[in-house]
Amino acid sequence: MTDITSLGDYVRFQLASLNVKNKHHTFEDLCHQFARLAISPNFLPATGPVSAGGDQGRDSETFDAAVSNVPQIATTWSFSDGRRAVLACSLEKKPKAKIESDVNSICKTGVKPESIYFFSNQDIPVAARHSLQTWCSNTHGVHLEILDVNALAEQLTRIELFWIAQKFLNIPSEMYPRSATGEDEKYSHQRNKWIVEKVRPVSFGDFMDVKYGIRHATFTQDAKVDIPDWIGVLRSFIGQGMPDDLARRSQYEICVAALRGQNDLTSHTSIVNEYFSKIDVLDSSQQIGDAVVLLSYCSTALVLREFSFDPNQLHIWTKKLIHLIENLLKDSPGAHTKCELLQDRAYAATLPFQRGTTPTIDWDSPFKWWDRLVREIRHAPLFALESFANLLTELVPVIGDDPRFSPLTDRVNALLEGRSRGFLAAEKCRDRAIAFVESDRPVRAIRELHGAKIKWFAEETIQGTVLSMLLLSRLYADLGLMWAAKYYALAAAFLVHKHSGDQVKCLLPKIFIQLANVCYRGGEWLNFIDLLPLVGAAQYQFRSSPDDLERHQDFESVIMHALILKAVGERFGHDGVKTYLPTVLEKWPLPDGLNDLILDPPTDTLDWVMKCEDDLVWARIHTDLNGQPFSDAGAERKYEWRALGICWEVSCENSVDTIVIVEGLVSCLQIILADMADVELNLLPTKVAIQAKVSAIGKFEIKELDCNDAMKWSINLPLQGSSEDFGSYANGLASAIVAGCSLLRDQEIMKIFESSFKNGLAGKTFVVRPYHELLREFASKEHEAIRRSCTRLDTPSLDTCLHEANALAWRTGPGPGYSKKRSLKFIKNRYSRALIPVRLTLSRLRTSEEFKSFVVELRHQGYLDWHILLLICNAAINFRLPVPTGEGEDTLARNQEATMEFMGNEETAEAIEIPESAIIGESLHMKLDFQLAIVAKTWGLQLKSRTPDFKALKRVMVERYAYFIDDVEHQPLFD
Structure with a gap:
């Protein structure tokens, strides 16, 4: 990089060197591009031959332009009063005679122009220029403007014209002085990588970096000098071995940069032809949308004389594109695709060469398609509604007074308002979710993220939706819910795959890596192997510098998991590693080095797997997993x-x-x-x-x-x-x-x-x-x-x-309905009521040594006196009451009535004596389980199963209802 004065000197030197290099045609092309941008776009390719030179001591001098404010390159230049001008140029070292000769020839041939612009790569003194101008005016009545090497060099250092010097004089962009305030940090990083260091781009991720760079240069005044270099980088994507989609995207970006940044699409006519030669095979809404936009740029540039092209070819392409869109609309696409096609069809209706080679626009057609689009939008949350609203805003100067415009924008505004109401709430949900994650409350974080995901489910916030899904997947996995995690990773992958946005596409590596990690942690190691080619493809297609593992540590973790999987399989003789892994990795689109690393790692890799004791290996594996390794193998x-x-x-x-x-x-x-x-x-x-x-x-x-x-x-x-x-x-x-x-x-x-x-x-x-x-x-x-x-x-x-x-974790603490006061009340009632029908039996049992041992054993197990009393009471009921016959509610009611009557009657000496075996028998555990269920019922608990898990019920009653803790003071029953 140098200062502007030194740059002018270098440009002057290069212009003067054209004689030595015999670059007559190069100078003609340079002068034509300069005249087209700095004087009038109406200039046809250069019409003059080449020769002649001087100086009068002035450091600078202005020249007349056909229109005012020439530096505003973005405006339209033309001779509004119909004046004609001719451009001539020469490399002659003695230009005076050449100028006089060319002027005489120009004025005597055809229609005499009002102005002649003569360009020379020689130094022509000011006095000589003025003398020639006076001669031309007096002799022919024509204004003569002479631009010598000094004037050209000075003008070519203007940032909006410097690309001409870059293209025709091979001056590198690094020579242009950069702003003293410095460049955008991201842009500076990308420029150094792709332009200065000349790293070769290979992936979609690299393309996204380059796209950012050329877009920034196109629309940032201080960076326009870099456009030719960015175009050169993009050309790397157009050639053998590159995916067609990347080639088309690169062609599109080149054309946009050339037109919007240099006002020079004509130089890239071959790219325009190649891009539109494949209209018939476009198969995505993104490709069709790009084609409509680029065709609009080309058509408008031709109308404004910023593009020299055949209008009939634009007419043919416009008809083909419209035919393609209408055929796709007839195939009943989904709501989102249908809306995108309707928007493209409406945009195509504004193309000026629909009806022929004379540019015309019938605004009835766009309004018709917009009306259909607005009716469909409510069914397509992923349609880019805000972008559509912005497009209508840009059209205000053109159709803002049309009576159909305001009703249309009112409907769009209503749809936007309906969407945007949820965006702020979604952001708050996201913020709360992050706070819950940081405070280690994943369940609450999941709940908030679901709220954000739903409220963000729109095109304007699609990236937020996808990132919410990824975080949900991670949180579910951390909870050990691996298939919930897998679902949300799959959903994120599907959503991004179907989306046309480039920034969203770049999330695919992160998504597939998350999906692979979920399978690995869940023990689905064969599924993990299946995903390796997909992970590799995403890494090398959608990430910049994909081989930089330090930068992409998540991808490095996948490689490490593959190494662990292979080592564990070999250590414990798993047949899947020997047959399955090599079969799948044949499709892994990775450099041979990485492929070899996994299939044949160094001998010292993962020594802890190959050399430690089995127990230590499994302990480490189980710490990292939440499922059995290779759980997806086998017939079941x-x-x-x-x-x-x-x-x-x-x-x-x-x-x-x-x-x-x-x-x-x-x-x-x-x-x-x-x-x-x-x-x-x-x-x-x-x-x-x-x-x-x-x-x-x-x-x-x-x-x-x-x-x-x-x-x-x-x-x-x-x-x-x-x-x-x-x-x-x-x-x-x-x-x-x-x-x-x-x-x-x-x-x-x-x-x-x-x-x-x-x-x-x-x-x-x-x-x-x-x-x-x-x-x-x-x-x-x-x-x-x-x-x-x-x-x-x-x-x-x-x-x-x-x-x-x-x-x-299983919920502990007092169970629903439990209170200490209520529990003691229940127990007090059990002591008083259960003693009535077994008072005599209890007196007899106290004399039995076997029963005494039985009581000691139960107490050792944690049972209290009221448990044992209930056990005796239930045995008495079962032994003394007749077995109910019949089925249905009547039988149940009669049995309950008989039980209540039995419980209210004092035991008499005449009652049938209950043998100890009825209490201490082999089915004791069943009796205790039955009693447990009866007590649970008093707390309002309901066992749904015909064959309940009494062990689990016992844990609930012990830990949540104080089954072995609560008791009241009572008279000794068994001592």
Whole structure:
């Protein structure tokens, strides 16, 4: 970089050197571009030959321009009064004779112009210039303007014209003086990387960096000198080996920069031709939108004479593009795509060469398409409504007085207001979520993030929505709810994949890495392997400097996980590592070095896996995971986790058609568990085992299976059915399972779920698309046979793999309805009432040594006197009362009535004697369990299962209802 004076001297030197290099045509082109930008865009390509030189001691002198304010390059230059001008140029070292000769020739040939502009690369003295001007005016009546090497050099150092010197004199942009205030830091970093250091761009992420650079240079006055260099960088994306989409985007950016930054699209005519030669194969709304915008730029530039091009070709392209858009609209696209196509069609209706080579615009057509667009927008939250509103604002000078304009903008404003009302609330939800994360309250953070996600679900805030989904995925994973985490990572991937925004696309590496990490932590190590090619493709396509692992530490973590997976598999002889990993990595689009690192790592890599004792290896693995390694291998698939005091297990066939459906139910169940984590459900700390089956023909069914040490269900899920049905039934099944584990009464648990769904639970279990549809995008059947043939690792106790997060721990403390006062009242009543029908029996039992031992043992187990008294009383009822016959409510009522009558009558000597075996018999544990259930019922607890888990119930009663603690003073019964 140098100062402006030194730069002028260098430009002057380069201009003077054109004679030596025999660059006559180069000088002609330079002069033509200068005249077109600094004098009038109406100049056709240079018309004069080349020659002649002087000085009068003046340091600078202005020249007449065809219009005022020439430096305002963005305005339109033309001769408003119809004057004609001619440009001539010469490299002659004695220019006086050449000027006179050319002027005579110009004035005697054709229509005589009003002005002649003569350019020379020689130093012409001021006196000589004035003499020639006087001669030309007196002889021909024509104004002559002479620009010698000094004038040209000075003008070419103007920032808006410097690109001409760069292009035709090969002057590097680094020579242009930079602003004393300094450049934008981000721009300076990108400029150094891509222009100064000449790093070769290869990925979409690199393209985004370069796009930022050229956009900044195009629309920032001090940076315009860099436009030619940025165009050179973008040309790297146009050629062999580069994706077509990147090539098209680069062509688009080059054209925009050339036109908006240099007012010179003509120099890039070949790129324009190549770009529009592929109109017929455009297949995305983003590509079509870019094509409409660029065609509008080209058409307007031609009308303003800033682009020398065939208007008939623009007419042909316009017709093709409109035909393509209308055909796509006939194919009944989704709401979002339909709105984008309608906007493109309305924009295309403003193209001036629709009807032929004479530019015209019929504004009835755009208004017609805008009306259709506004009617559809409410169904498309991801449509860029704010951008559309901004476009209408830009059109105010053109159509602002049209009577249809205000009603249109009023409707758009109403739609904008409806959207924006939720944005501020979403920001507050996000802020609260971050505060809850920082205070280690993930469940509350999840609740707030769901609020932000829903309120942000619009095009204007789509990045916030995606980032909320990613944070939700991370929080669910940290809670051990791996399939809830997987759902939100899948949804984020789908949303970004379908979105056309470049900035949003750059989130794909982060999303796929999150998805891979969820699979790794959940023990789905074969699925993790399957995702490696996708992660690699995203890393190398959408990130700048993808090989810089220090910069992209999340990608480095994926590589490390792959190394651990391979080392563990080899250490413990897992067949999946030997066959599956190499098969999948053949598709991993990574440099050979990284591929070799994973398939054949250095011998000292991960010594802790290969050299430590088995127990130490598993201890470290289990600390990092929340699932059994290679749990997705084998013929049967098991989903296991812990939450709210319950061990959850869902098993099914390990086939793609089955797991995509079953995982949808699992994710739904996990989301509900997190949503209910801070709600009092009074859950049994039991095990839930679900046997899931998917049938090609069938319906949603749930059946409870008998089991005394767990809650078991058999579930049938249909393979076919609408997404709405699946979501509704999945919520219903998951809710029924959770309710079955609760000790609350049916009406109480129903109110809780009604409140949760009213507060948006259904919107949490469904996001973007149903789980099974999203998973099908990633779950290939290609390697299904290999997966089923692989074995699961024979690990130590699986329990060490499953971690229950503190935020999802089983609820302790007093249970619903419990109070010390109420408990003591119940116990006092039990002592007084239960003694009546067994008073004599109790006197007799106190003399029995066997009974005394029995009492000591029960007390050792924690049972109190009132437990033992109830045990004796219940034995008496069962022994003395006749067994009720019949079924139904009448039988139950008669049995309860007989029991109450028995309890109110004092035991007599004539009563049938109760043998000790009726109390101390082998079925003691069943009697104690039955008694436990009776006591639980007095607290309003309801056992939903036919075969309850009494061990879990006992824990609830002991820890939450003081079953072994509460007692009242009473007379000795057994001492």
